[in-house]
Amino acid sequence: MITALLVMILLAILLGLVLGYSAIKFKVDGDPMVARIDAILPQTQCGQCGYPGCKPYATAIAKGEADINQCPPGGDAGAKALAELMGVEFKPLNEEHGIQKPKSVALIDESTCIGCTLCIQACPVDAILGAAKQMHTIISSECTGCELCLPPCPVDCITMEPILESSETWKWKYPIYNIEKIGKV
Amino acid sequence: MLMQIKKIFKFNGGVHPDGNKAESTHLPIARLPIPKKLVLPLRQHVGNIAKLKVKIGDHVLKGQMIAEADGNISASIHAPTSGKIIKISEEVVPHPSGLPDFCLTLEPDFKDQWIEKKSIQWKKLDSATLIQTLTHSGIVGLGGAVFPTHMKLKINKTQSINTLVINAAECEPFITCDDMLIRERADEIIQGALITQSILNAKHCMIGIEDNKIEAFQSLTKAAKKTSIEIKVVPTIYPSGDAKRLIYLLMGIEVPKEKRSIDLGIQVFNVATVAAIYRYIELGEPSINRIVTVTGNVKTPQNYEVLFGTPLPELIKNADGKETKIDKFIMGGPMMGFDLPSINVPVTKAMNCVIGSSPELFLPPKPVMPCIRCARCADACPVYLQPQELYWFSKSSQLEKAIDYNLFDCIECGCCTYVCPSNIPLVQFYRYAKSEIIAEEKAKEAANTARERNEFRLSRIEREKKERAERNAQKALGAQEKQATDEKKLAISDAIKRVKKNQQENIKNKNE
Numbered sequence: 036m037i038t039a040l041l042v043m044i045l046l047a048i049l050l051g052l053v054l055g056y057s058a059i060k061f062k063v064d065g066d067p068m069v070a071r072i073d074a075i076l077p078q079t080q081c082g083q084c085g086y087p088g089c090k091p092y093a094t095a096i097a098k099g100e101a102d103i104n105q106c107p108p109g110g111d112a113g114a115k116a117l118a119e120l121m122g123v124e125f126k127p128l129n130e131e132h133g134i135q136k137p138k139s140v141a142l143i144d145e146s147t148c149i150g151c152t153l154c155i156q157a158c159p160v161d162a163i164l165g166a167a168k169q170m171h172t173i174i175s176s177e178c179t180g181c182e183l184c185l186p187p188c189p190v191d192c193i194t195m196e197p198i199l200e201s202s203e204t205w206k207w208k209y210p211i212y213n214i215e216k217i218g219k220v
Numbered sequence: 221m222l223m224q225i226k227k228i229f230k231f232n233g234g235v236h237p238d239g240n241k242a243e244s245t246h247l248p249i250a251r252l253p254i255p256k257k258l259v260l261p262l263r264q265h266v267g268n269i270a271k272l273k274v275k276i277g278d279h280v281l282k283g284q285m286i287a288e289a290d291g292n293i294s295a296s297i298h299a300p301t302s303g304k305i306i307k308i309s310e311e312v313v314p315h316p317s318g319l320p321d322f323c324l325t326l327e328p329d330f331k332d333q334w335i336e337k338k339s340i341q342w343k344k345l346d347s348a349t350l351i352q353t354l355t356h357s358g359i360v361g362l363g364g365a366v367f368p369t370h371m372k373l374k375i376n377k378t379q380s381i382n383t384l385v386i387n388a389a390e391c392e393p394f395i396t397c398d399d400m401l402i403r404e405r406a407d408e409i410i411q412g413a414l415i416t417q418s419i420l421n422a423k424h425c426m427i428g429i430e431d432n433k434i435e436a437f438q439s440l441t442k443a444a445k446k447t448s449i450e451i452k453v454v455p456t457i458y459p460s461g462d463a464k465r466l467i468y469l470l471m472g473i474e475v476p477k478e479k480r481s482i483d484l485g486i487q488v489f490n491v492a493t494v495a496a497i498y499r500y501i502e503l504g505e506p507s508i509n510r511i512v513t514v515t516g517n518v519k520t521p522q523n524y525e526v527l528f529g530t531p532l533p534e535l536i537k538n539a540d541g542k543e544t545k546i547d548k549f550i551m552g553g554p555m556m557g558f559d560l561p562s563i564n565v566p567v568t569k570a571m572n573c574v575i576g577s578s579p580e581l582f583l584p585p586k587p588v589m590p591c592i593r594c595a596r597c598a599d600a601c602p603v604y605l606q607p608q609e610l611y612w613f614s615k616s617s618q619l620e621k622a623i624d625y626n627l628f629d630c631i632e633c634g635c636c637t638y639v640c641p642s643n644i645p646l647v648q649f650y651r652y653a654k655s656e657i658i659a660e661e662k663a664k665e666a667a668n669t670a671r672e673r674n675e676f677r678l679s680r681i682e683r684e685k686k687e688r689a690e691r692n693a694q695k696a697l698g699a700q701e702k703q704a705t706d707e708k709k710l711a712i713s714d715a716i717k718r719v720k721k722n723q724q725e726n727i728k729n730k731n732e
């Protein structure tokens with residue numbers, strides 16, 4: 036009887052220690068919900084949702100302050116994924132915030148650029164290279180296509196170019212042959 | 221029967237399509253004359269695009285490296301003949317997309333002048349040195365996978381190779397390039413196999429060949445007489461040439477889905493690949509040509525030894541293809557190949573076979589009917605997948621479910637499509653689903669970098685703000701100090717003035 040009691044007490048202490056330890060060791064930083072919402076958002080950082088970036092929008096959704104259909108780059112598919120995560124009903128993209136466009140990257144017309152550095156200051160992902168009075172250029176692999184660099188440019192030398200399909204980004208869609216009749220000429 | 225089938229292990233499923241191989245094996249391998257121009261894509265292999273080593277106007281010799289492997293997973297490109305580089309441009313390449321890719325255009329001078337060829341004393345060198353030299357050989361898997369060969373020879377310290385398997389199965393209908401190569405050059409293959417075996421330090425070497433290639437089997441046996449290489453005959457069943465299926469047929473070893481054969485001490489090379497290794501090591505000739513089967517609706521189906529970069533029309537012209545009705549060309553076999561986007565493409569390292577297709581040879585697809593869940597596809601699948609489920613998930617874009625049902629284990633062999641009574645183009649759906657998933661992964665990765673870069677930028681702005689604030693505080697402090705010192709200086713100069721004045725007054729007083 037006493038041994039049984041002792042065993043149980045010992046077990047309780049042990050498990051308590053394990054739980055206490057793991058609570059410290061595996062502590063989750065920040066709000067895990069925000070991170071999960073942020074993982075769905077496209078990270079274009081364009082601000083069309085009405086927040087200064089994807090993370091702030093994610094925080095607002097988590098707090099219940101923002102709706103799930105305000106992100107144009109994410110489109111309907113993004114809204115659907117958010118609805119599923121939040122357990123709310125799906126709503127199509129609210130077009131007040133903008134419409135979903137094909138993915139593009141910014142291109143600077145390097146002969147017109149005056150090197151004013153205004154676009155560098157606008158780019159949320161530091162995708163523009165250049166120094167004062169020097170020609171600027173965009174690292175297109177890092178550009179998210181947020182269009183934030185367009186309005187500040189005083190000489191309108193930045194345009195958005197849709198990403199064309201290349202042999203690297205190409206996706207399968209072709210039919211294959213009717214192989215049932217091989218050789219039965 | 222001449223060949224004796226030793227104990228083999230039959231894999232699940234598989235199909236028996238008509239071989240259509242006899243047509244292209246009547247004539248020996250022919251050599252195509254040097255064409256007027258050669259178009260060489262810089263991406264003829266799996267991995268990074270090769271780096272240019274020449275510029276327009278350069279004169280190059282046959283076998284000279286004109287583009288270098290970029291990183292480990294990449295392969296070099298060599299000039300297939302001597303001549304001048306006249307163009308660097310985007311051209312249509314033999315890819316199902318029909319999209320252009322970077323190519324070099326070489327104008328031959330018809331002297332066919334070699335670089336200095338050096339044979340390598342492989343018996344005296346260690347594996348690491350040999351693998352290092354092979355990175356410059358341009359050799360890739362010539363069975364169609366075009367994976368850089370030197371990468372397949374690299375073994376990490378924890379692994380060791382027990383068996384080298386040479387794949388001579390050639391199970392896909394219509395294709396006979398390996399068959400003809402073995403018939404005519406079995407010695408090169410055996411020599412290449414011995415070199416490869418020594419580099420891998422493999423105890424055994426085994427060649428697997430289908431029982432429909434009697435002549436090839438005989439010449440292999442003859443060539444391998446004085447060696448320990450074992451030649452094993454496997455039954456003719458598609459897809460016996462798939463590496464994991466061949467390993468099972470030969471040894472009864474099943475490679476688990478999450479593992480590669482190398483983890484079990486087995487490595488597989490195609491016959492043409494080991495022959496290329498022989499030519500590079502013993503003769504000093506890099507990879508500049510290959511054997512291509514030209515068959516289907518052409519007058520004289522035959523195998524040709526073709527320089528890479530040869531425009532396909534030259535090849536078709538030689539097989540008298542123009543005179544018959546051809547509506548399109550298929551690259552590879554009818555099971556796994558694809559329609560060429562245009563006839564104006566160059567021959568590449570991946571091109572093992574070109575079939576002139578016509579509506580009579582391959583009937584137009586029959587109307588597709590709904591899946592009746594007969595499970596014939598599952599019975600035929602050599603990978604033990606459930607094609608009907610994969611089809612359902614791919615069709616309805618439930619991509620995660622498709623992944624759960626092991627979509628990425630599918631080898632796209634087409635057995636399921638072949639047996640489906642509802643004529644569903646199943647593989648087409650799997651290819652679509654796979655490339656969708658890969659594109660999504662890439663988008664996720666790009667989003668992750670964008671998030672990191674944005675966070676980095678925000679923290680940088682934050683830091684700069686703090687630094688500026690600190691600087692301002694410092695300045696304010698500096699100003700105060702300056703004021704303080706100014707006051708001190710003033711006091712001192714006042715004092716000095718006073719002293720001077722007193723002194724002067726003293727002198728005055730004295731004088732008086």
Ligand code: SF4
Nearest residue numbers: 079081082084089106
């Ligand atoms: S609209 Fe979408 S992509 Fe743009 S900042 Fe908001 S969440 Fe990010």
Ligand code: SF4
Nearest residue numbers: 158178179181182184
């Ligand atoms: S370069 Fe322009 S469009 Fe691209 S991420 Fe920067 S600000 Fe946005």
Ligand code: SF4
Nearest residue numbers: 591592594595597640
């Ligand atoms: S063979 Fe065709 S019809 Fe039968 S279960 Fe498979 S996909 Fe469905």
Ligand code: SF4
Nearest residue numbers: 601630631633634636
């Ligand atoms: S194509 Fe894929 S699913 Fe179909 S039989 Fe081959 S391995 Fe199985």
